[in-house]
Amino acid sequence: xxxxxxxxxxxxxxxxxxxxxxxxxxxGALSEIFRPHSHDAADSIDTALEASERGIRAVxxxxxxxxxxxxxxxxxxxxxxxxxxxxxxxxxxxxALTAIPLFLAFRLGRRPANDRYTYGYxxxxxxxxxxxxxxxxASAVIAAVQSIDRLLNPRPLENLGxxxxxxxxxxxxxxxxxxxxxxxxxxxxSAALVADGYHARTDGFTSLAVALGxxxxxxxxxxxxxxxxxxISIAIFAVLAGAARQIYYRLMDAVDPAIVEEIRxxxxxxxxxxxxxxxxxRWLGHRLVADLTINVDPDGSVHDGHAVATATRRHLKEVxxxxxxxxxxVHPAMIDIExxxxxxxxx
Numbered sequence: 618x619x620x621x622x623x624x625x626x627x628x629x630x631x632x633x634x635x636x637x638x639x640x641x642x643x644x645g646a647l648s649e650i651f652r653p654h655s656h657d658a659a660d661s662i663d664t665a666l667e668a669s670e671r672g673i674r675a676v677x678x679x680x681x682x683x684x685x686x687x688x689x690x691x692x693x694x695x696x697x698x699x700x701x702x703x704x705x706x707x708x709x710x711x712x713a714l715t716a717i718p719l720f721l722a723f724r725l726g727r728r729p730a731n732d733r734y735t736y737g738y739x740x741x742x743x744x745x746x747x748x749x750x751x752x753x754x755a756s757a758v759i760a761a762v763q764s765i766d767r768l769l770n771p772r773p774l775e776n777l778g779x780x781x782x783x784x785x786x787x788x789x790x791x792x793x794x795x796x797x798x799x800x801x802x803x804x805x806x807s808a809a810l811v812a813d814g815y816h817a818r819t820d821g822f823t824s825l826a827v828a829l830g831x832x833x834x835x836x837x838x839x840x841x842x843x844x845x846x847x848x849i850s851i852a853i854f855a856v857l858a859g860a861a862r863q864i865y866y867r868l869m870d871a872v873d874p875a876i877v878e879e880i881r882x883x884x885x886x887x888x889x890x891x892x893x894x895x896x897x898x899r900w901l902g903h904r905l906v907a908d909l910t911i912n913v914d915p916d917g918s919v920h921d922g923h924a925v926a927t928a929t930r931r932h933l934k935e936v937x938x939x940x941x942x943x944x945x946x947v948h949p950a951m952i953d954i955e956x957x958x959x960x961x962x963x964x
Contacts, residue, residue, distance in 0.1 A: 671801055671804060671805050672719070672723040672801065672802075672805055672807055672810060672903065673720060673723045673724065674801075675797060675798060675801035675802070675810060676716040676717075676719045676720045676723070676810070677716070677720070678797060679713075679716055679794045679797060679798050679813075679817070680713050680716035680717070680720075682790060682793065682794050682797075683709055683710075683712055683713035683716075683790065683791070683794055683817065684710075684713045685790070686709055686786070686787060686790035686791065686794075687706055687709040687710045687713060689783070689786065690706040690709060690783055690786075690787060691706055693779055693780065693782075693783040694706055696779060703763055703846075707756055707759050707760060707763075709787065709791070709820055711752040711753070711755065711756040712752075712756075712791075712794075712813070712816055712817055712820055714752060715745075715748065715749045715752050715813050715816070716813075718744075718745035718748040718749070719742075719745050719749075719809060719810060719813065721741070721745070722741040722742040722744065722745035722809070722902070723742070725738045725741040726738050726739040726741055726742055726902045726903075736901060736906075737901065739901040739902030739903075739904060740901060740902065741902070742807065742809050742902035742903060743808075743809070743864065743867050743868055743902070745809050746808065746809035746812065746860075746863075746864040746867065747864060749809060749812065749813055749816070749860065749864075750857060750860055750861050750864060753816060753853060753856055753857045753860060754857055756853055757850050757853035757854050757857060758850075760846060760849050760850040760853060761846075761847060761850035763846060764843045764844075764846030764847045764849075764850060765843075765847070767842065767843035767846065768840060768843040768844070768847075771839060771840060771843070777831045777834060777835050780827065780828070780830075780831040781828045781831045781832065783824075783827065783828075784824045784825060784826070784827035784828025784829075784830075784831065785824070785825070785828055786824075787820070787821065787824030787827065788821045788822070788824040788825045788828075789821075790821075791817045791818065791820040791821030791824060792817075792818060792821040794814075794817045795814045795815065795816075795817040795818035795820075795821060796814075797814075798810055798811070798813055798814030798817060799811055799814035799815065799818075800814075802814055805903045805939070806900070806903040806904070806905070806938065806939040807902070807903040808863050808864065808866070808867050808900070808903075809864070809867075810903075811863075812859075812860040812863050812864065815856065815859065815860070816856050816860060819852055819853070819855075819856045822852070823848075823849040823852050823853075826845045826848055826849060826852075827845060827849075829841075829845060830842040830844070830845035830846075833845070867900055870899040870900070872898045872899060872900060872905075876898055876905070876937070877895070877896055877898050879937060880896045880898060880907055880909065880933060880937060880940075881893055881895065881896055881909075883932060883933055883936055883937065884896070884909060884911060884929055884932075884933065887911075887925065887928055887929045887932050888925075888928065889913055889914070889917075889921070889924070889925035889928065890911045890912070890913065890925060890929060891911075891912045891913060891914065891950040892911070892912040892950065893909060893910070893911050893912070894909065894910040894911075894912075896908065896909040897909070901941075903939065904939055904940070904941035904942075905937070905939045905940040905941060905942075906940075906941060906942045906943075906944075907933065907937075907940060907942070907943045907944070908944045908946070909929075909943070909944070909945060909946065910945075910946040910947075910948060911925065911926065911929060911945060911946070911947055911948070912948050912949070912950040913925050913947055913948070913949065913950060914949075914950060915949035915950050922947040923947070925947070926945035926947050929943070929945050930943040930945055
């Protein structure tokens, strides 16, 4: 698994899918970095094609930016021998490479449904999210191993000024990519893209830690560089925990309760709808699918019920962000909704 509200001012998911408030100050800032909120509640309304195109563009731009940043850092690693910068560079490369499965997932998700994949291929985005988790975990392990080795076998650092510059440059590059990924992921409702954005943001702060390691060595703390490398590993594991939580929510069909309430509220105000049962909503990739049952006038014709269902579907697709498919089940208002023998019509 965006700092945007719904059209009716609902707060969005805070991990447990409740409606808690944000924590301010330093604690709140650190929480946003390492344990990002669910990003179900975004406020832009677009088509599936437009959203996929934005996602593809975002991964292309961020891939190029992070590869350039990582290649610059490689050159500086060779010149300085910094294990902290090496750890950060490895993480930057892994972060850049996560753009590849995301790109493939966005492309695959545009394929139409067929007899085997009756819901289409949009779950590919969630599979890409699993790959992102694996890359984050691998980079954390590699960074930790390199740092421990350098603690046991210390080597002198050279060109500390260049190393300081590299850390600052890594921060700027990663933060720009993070802002872009988070903005685009928020706009299209992609949990994988937003999680990758927070991944890049943490890379930026660990790049600052590299700069601090150089300052520490310059101040006479010989093992400051590998100590910072271990700190980077811990930061990566923190990102892994937060990202895993968001991807788990998507795989388990979890959704922000504010979205469910918005759909219920909007359906309840469609002309001809007498009552609406609790909707069922889930994400397929970065698009929402809703199933709901409405009660209509029992004296109306099948045609009348169909017209109300069609109006309901049209209205929800117009006002609810990211909703793509709406399946409406129609019941006469006076018939028990739990009665399996009750007559009804699906639209």
